[in-house]
Amino acid sequence: MIEINQLSKMYPGGKGIKDLSFEVKQGEIFGFLGPNGAGKTTTIRILMGFLRPDSGAAKIRGRDTWQERTGLKRIIGYLPGELHFFDRLSAQEILLLFIQMHGNHSKLKENYKKLIKRFDLDIRQPVWKMSKGMKQKLGLISAFMLNAEILLLDEPTSGLDPLMQKVFIDLVLEEKEKGTTVLMSSHQFSEIEKTCGRVGMIREGELLTVEDIAQLKQIKRQTFDIRTKNEEAAQYLRQSGLHILHEEGLSFRIETSGNLNVLWRVLAETQIEEFHQQPLELEETFMQYYH
Numbered sequence: 001m002i003e004i005n006q007l008s009k010m011y012p013g014g015k016g017i018k019d020l021s022f023e024v025k026q027g028e029i030f031g032f033l034g035p036n037g038a039g040k041t042t043t044i045r046i047l048m049g050f051l052r053p054d055s056g057a058a059k060i061r062g063r064d065t066w067q068e069r070t071g072l073k074r075i076i077g078y079l080p081g082e083l084h085f086f087d088r089l090s091a092q093e094i095l096l097l098f099i100q101m102h103g104n105h106s107k108l109k110e111n112y113k114k115l116i117k118r119f120d121l122d123i124r125q126p127v128w129k130m131s132k133g134m135k136q137k138l139g140l141i142s143a144f145m146l147n148a149e150i151l152l153l154d155e156p157t158s159g160l161d162p163l164m165q166k167v168f169i170d171l172v173l174e175e176k177e178k179g180t181t182v183l184m185s186s187h188q189f190s191e192i193e194k195t196c197g198r199v200g201m202i203r204e205g206e207l208l209t210v211e212d213i214a215q216l217k218q219i220k221r222q223t224f225d226i227r228t229k230n231e232e233a234a235q236y237l238r239q240s241g242l243h244i245l246h247e248e249g250l251s252f253r254i255e256t257s258g259n260l261n262v263l264w265r266v267l268a269e270t271q272i273e274e275f276h277q278q279p280l281e282l283e284e285t286f287m288q289y290y291h
C-alpha cells in the first residue's frame, strides 16, 4: 500500500533522509521510531506530497506521492507533527469546515460526533484558548473522522494524558479491524507495542531495522519470578539448567530466551508456591538503536 524505495531528501544543512526503503502492506499498522531529528517527519511529509524527494520514490497504492499529491489526499487521514489551525475559529467550526471540504457526507458528521465524545473535547473553545492536548485531540479527530483508507500520524499521542492515550490506542485497534493502513511515528514504545504489527527504526536519516513485533516478543528474553515450596524444590530448580539471575532463600528470578520448554518441565516437576512472569521489556530492544 505504501512503498518507499531508495528515498532521499537532503536539506541545505546536510540533514534529511538517505536511501530509505520499506513497505507498509495494506491493513498493516506500521510504527516509525527514532530519536529526535531522525527523519520521521520528513518521510511522512514526502508521503503527504508536501516535500519533493531528491531521489528515489514514495508511492501510495502505486501512485507517486509527489506527482499525484492532490488526488492522494482524498484517501489519506493526516495528523501533522505540529498543528496549526486558524486561531480564531472554534474546534466545531474547524471540524465542520473539514467535513465540507470532504463532501459534507452525513457519515462524516456521525463520526465527528462520536469522536468528540470519545476524546471529551469542548468544541466551543476557539483554538487560541486551547491547551496543547486539546489541539492534539482536534488534530486526531480531523484525521480519524474521514474514514480514510490510510492514516499517516506524526507523533499522535504527543501532549495527550494517559486516559486519552488509551482512547487513541483503542481507535487504532478499531481501524486495524476495519483494514485501514496506518503509518505512525512515535516516541512511545508502549503504544507501538500495543498497536503495530511491525516497526521501523530510523536514525540520522537511515533505516536501521524493521522488526516484527510478534516475533520480537517471541525471541525476547523473558524473566520469571518463582518461589518454591521448600528447600528440596529449590535444590531441584538450581540443578535444572535454568538460567538463574538472582536467588534469595526460596525465591528465584529466572531468565529464558525464547525456548520455554525447560521452564515448563521444571514447573511441572517441582513444588512451586508462586510464579510470576515479568512484563516483556521490548523497550530495551528498541533502546539499543537509540545509542
Ligand SMILES: Nc1ncnc2c1ncn2[C@@H]1O[C@H](COP(=O)(O)OP(=O)(O)OP(=O)(O)O)[C@@H](O)[C@H]1O
Residues within 6 Å of the ligand: 011, 012, 013, 015, 016, 034, 035, 036, 037, 038, 039, 040, 041, 042, 043, 081
Ligand atoms: N526545513 C528544514 N531545513 C533544514 N533542515 C531541516 C528542515 N526540516 C528538518 N530538518 C532537519 O532534518 C532532520 C530530520 O528532521 P525530521 O523533522 O524529519 O526528524 P524527526 O525524526 O521527525 O524528529 P522528531 O522526533 O524530533 O520530530 C533534522 O536534523 C532536522 O533538523
